[in-house]
Amino acid sequence: MAGGSKSGGGVAGPSPPPHASVPHRPFRPSRYVPVSAATAFLVGSTTLFFCFTCPWLTEQFSVAVPIYNGVIFLFVLANFCMATFMDPGIFPRADEDEDKEDDFRAPLYKTVEIRGIQVRMKWCSTCRFYRPPRCSHCSVCDNCVEDFDHHCPWVNNCIGRRNYRYFFLFLLSLTTHIMGVFGFGLLFILYHTQQLDHVHSAVTMAVMCVAGLFFIPVAGLTGFHIVLVARGRTTNEQVTGKFRGGVNPFTNGCSRNISHVLCSSQAPRYLGRKRKPTALAVQPPFLRPQLSESQLNAKVLDNGILGDMHRVRGLKPTVCSEI
Numbered sequence: 001m002a003g004g005s006k007s008g009g010g011v012a013g014p015s016p017p018p019h020a021s022v023p024h025r026p027f028r029p030s031r032y033v034p035v036s037a038a039t040a041f042l043v044g045s046t047t048l049f050f051c052f053t054c055p056w057l058t059e060q061f062s063v064a065v066p067i068y069n070g071v072i073f074l075f076v077l078a079n080f081c082m083a084t085f086m087d088p089g090i091f092p093r094a095d096e097d098e099d100k101e102d103d104f105r106a107p108l109y110k111t112v113e114i115r116g117i118q119v120r121m122k123w124c125s126t127c128r129f130y131r132p133p134r135c136s137h138c139s140v141c142d143n144c145v146e147d148f149d150h151h152c153p154w155v156n157n158c159i160g161r162r163n164y165r166y167f168f169l170f171l172l173s174l175t176t177h178i179m180g181v182f183g184f185g186l187l188f189i190l191y192h193t194q195q196l197d198h199v200h201s202a203v204t205m206a207v208m209c210v211a212g213l214f215f216i217p218v219a220g221l222t223g224f225h226i227v228l229v230a231r232g233r234t235t236n237e238q239v240t241g242k243f244r245g246g247v248n249p250f251t252n253g254c255s256r257n258i259s260h261v262l263c264s265s266q267a268p269r270y271l272g273r274k275r276k277p278t279a280l281a282v283q284p285p286f287l288r289p290q291l292s293e294s295q296l297n298a299k300v301l302d303n304g305i306l307g308d309m310h311r312v313r314g315l316k317p318t319v320c321s322e323i
């Protein structure tokens, strides 16, 4: 989601019904392979860089070299974690029994007008509501996501309204980090051309190879998203050609689009946490006093019926028990 767009429109998403069900993500181990590989490459290569390349750079140039790379690396990790673990803006599904006939009688599309442009909202038969503009149903997560951009296997999450900012910052900082690691590695090698068979040089060259390998796709993706953000589009809209030959009603101009992605306040979360049922505390005036076993017997014996029984001669106890 190129975020700029998100402010446009003014059509609110479906408000969660009071008893909206919380969809759960099915557990599939294969989904964790790309994200695990990405984490291993990122953390592993950076650790090798800090252990084998940085000590000499610190000695030769400045302590600012590892500090700079450390700060960038932490920024990369923080944004990576946010993009991975954050709710991208999942809409809760309606319950099974809610508007049960809607699937049969509801039209497939409804149209809303946004800035004079007709935008279609499609009925989602899985979530049982009309998807708001820019919302799409992710086939991997099986959820409708607000301002859906794409499903990213490298962070194992949908990229939507709530986490697009962190995904975008992750790409920017990762490109910077890769360039830094490659550049400082090259500096190290240029000073050690006579000792390329040393372990420090070999490790540095291996890290440079990894950085070089990842630079082209990561930088390409970063450039693509910079263009999307500036134009106020999402990846989904771009690849499906939604505004081809038409006008994008969600763009607010280049600078506003960029500031919206980077500086707007965090969008609300639609999936509520399950509340624990709260116990109703009974206040003293309504509290029934706790009685002991003997007090309870006394009260039963003294309930008026047995007293009457004693006064009535010849009345058998069995009759009383039937009363």
Ligand SMILES: [Zn+2]
Binding pocket: 124, 125, 126, 127, 128, 136, 137, 142, 143, 144
């Ligand atoms: Zn859906």
Ligand SMILES: [Zn+2]
Binding pocket: 138, 139, 140, 141, 142, 150, 151, 152, 157, 158, 159
């Ligand atoms: Zn997804």
